[in-house]
Amino acid sequence: MKKHYQYIIIGAGCAGLQLAKALLQLSDTVVQSILLIEASETHIEKSWCFWYEKNHPYRHLVKKEWDAVEFVSDNYATIQNISPKSYQFINSLDFYNDCIASFTTDDRIEILYASVLAIEQLKLPAIITNNGTFTCDAVFFTNPKLVFNNYPKPNIWQHFVGWMIETDKETFDDTVATMMDFSIDNTKLISFVYVLPFSTSKALIECTIFSECVQETSHYEHILSNYISEKFTKNYRITSKEFGKIPMQLPPTNSTLPNNIVPIGTAAGCIKASTGYSFIRTMLHTNEIITAITNNQLAPKRQVKQRFTFYDALFLNIISSEPYKMKHIFYKLFKHNNLARVLLFLDEQTTLLQDAMIFLWLPKKPFLKALFKKIIS
Ligand SMILES: Cc1cc2nc3c(=O)[nH]c(=O)nc-3n(C[C@H](O)[C@H](O)[C@H](O)COP(=O)(O)OP(=O)(O)OC[C@H]3O[C@@H](n4cnc5c(N)ncnc54)[C@H](O)[C@@H]3O)c2cc1C
Structure with missing residues (x-):
């Protein structure tokens, strides 16, 4: 090893x-040499979904996609076509195997x-591991704690239990993905x-909760x-189960980092x-890094869009202080805006005027309270 x-x-x-794949x-x-350092030898399989146009570098890994997406709440349901985008599913293990297989044929990368x-910043970044110390021209890291x-612990998590189920009869409409069905009890927790x-006889059904604490598995399973x-x-029949938790946290500030220590993924606020x-946000940041390196420039830090971070902060504040209001907020969001517009907003690509139109329909009180709390904090 070098x-x-x-x-x-x-x-x-x-x-x-x-x-790593894009650099190669x-x-x-x-690109002459890459060292990829990973703490764990086993990959934990996850279901990754995202909405995006159909042409992208991971297209060959998309196992299923839906052009139509559904939102449901009490006495309300909407199914909308989101083309030219689609809602797409990738199994993270396929993604992992695909990447690792491509690395084995390229001797510029070692794992x-x-x-x-x-990570110490000497003349060059020095990466200290439990199996030796290595230097590099630039280091990319995903774990913010390094x-x-x-780095604060997240106050709020998105946590979920999913069941892959199969039936003997035709049960599902496999042309529509239900992104959110709020027609379940939300009095205490946003679920x-x-x-x-x-297919018509096979579906992944997940119960998702936004809250400070992960619940007992029996809680999600009862809902499911x-x-x-x-x-x-x-x-x-339940053929497999998935459990996951994702931090719901604002991006860390990276302004004081040297140019050759570059946050990516979680550490970059993806x-x-x-x-x-995070999948598409990560892909877009990867593209920015590759464009810069191709042009002989330093890898750029991901630019956080302050306006949208501010909206996210208000949203997190309401989740933690008035979680029972979220169901109504989501209902208003989806009832008064078409899905394409909501997805554009979540992609942080709407204009200020479009944002104003979106907020116009949302209940004012919780957002004003969250705004007030933010001002005095
Ligand atoms: C069950 C589940 C389902 C999800 N579904 C979706 C989805 O549908 N769509 C979506 O966009 N996102 C989804 N996510 C979120 C997504 O998986 C994460 O946001 C994404 O993986 C973050 O990417 P990352 O590279 O920053 O971190 P990770 O993918 O977690 O990778 C970090 C890697 O760094 C390694 N590591 C950490 N510290 C060290 C260290 N000190 N030394 C060496 N190695 C280290 C870890 O072992 C890990 O392999 C899901 C997450 C889970 C858990």
């Missing part, structure tokens, strides 16, 4: 793998299974169900079993605080 690499990437997860697509005059203990001192039908039997069928989606 002691010095051009690039070191810490973390072979969503962001680290996307970046550049010529060997631009080291070790834990990074610290660099940001006093909704998410339905991804892979009631939901499935009321909405679909009592006769089904997980949108109000939704937990």
Whole structure:
């Protein structure tokens, strides 16, 4: 093993793998050596979904996509076509295997299974692991705790339990993905169900909650079993289960970092605080890094869009102080805006005027209270 690499990437997860793969697509005059350091030798399989146009570098990994997306609340349901985008599903294990397989045929990259203990900025960044110290021209890291001192614990998590179920009869409409079904009890916690039908007899159904504490598994499972039997069928088999939690947290401030220590993924704020989606945000940041490196520039830090971070902060504030209001807020959001507009807003691509039109329809009181709290804090 070498002691010095051009690039070191810490973390072979969503962001680290996307970046390593994209860097290796550049010529060997631009990218000569990469060390990818990963703490864990086993990958935990996850279901990754996102809405995006149909053409992107991970298209070959999309297992299922839906052009139509549904939002449901009490006495209200809307199904809308989101083309030219679609709602797409990737299995993270397919993504991991695809990336690792492409690395084995390129001798510019080495993978080291070790834990990074610290990143020190000497003349060059020095990466200290439990299996040696390495230097590099630039390091990319996903774990914020490695660099940001006093990185706060998230106050709010998005946590969920999902069941992949199969039925003997045709049960699901596999042309529509239900992004949020709020027609379940929300008196104490913000809970909704998410339905991804892979065929007419197979679907992933998840119960998602936004709150400070993860609940007992039985809580989500109770909601799931009631939901499935009321909405679909009592006769089904659970073929696999998924549990996950995603931090709902504002991006860390990275302004004091040297140019050759670059946050990516979670550390760069790629997980949108109000939704937990990160795959496409990570891909877009990866594209920015690759464009800069191709143009012989330093890898750019991800630019946080302050306006949208501010909206996310208000949203998180309401989740923590008045969670029972969220169901109504989501209902208003989806009732008065078409889905394409809501998705554009969540992608942080709406104009100020479009944002104003969106907020116009939302209940004012919770947002004003959240705004007031933000001003005095
Ligand atoms: C069950 C589940 C479902 C999800 N569904 C979606 C979805 O549908 N859509 C979506 O966009 N997002 C989804 N997410 C969120 C998404 O998985 C994360 O936002 C994304 O993985 C974050 O990417 P990352 O590279 O920053 O971190 P990770 O993918 O978590 O990767 C970080 C890697 O760094 C390694 N690491 C950490 N510290 C060190 C260290 N000190 N030394 C060496 N290695 C280290 C870890 O072992 C890990 O492999 C889901 C998450 C879960 C858990």
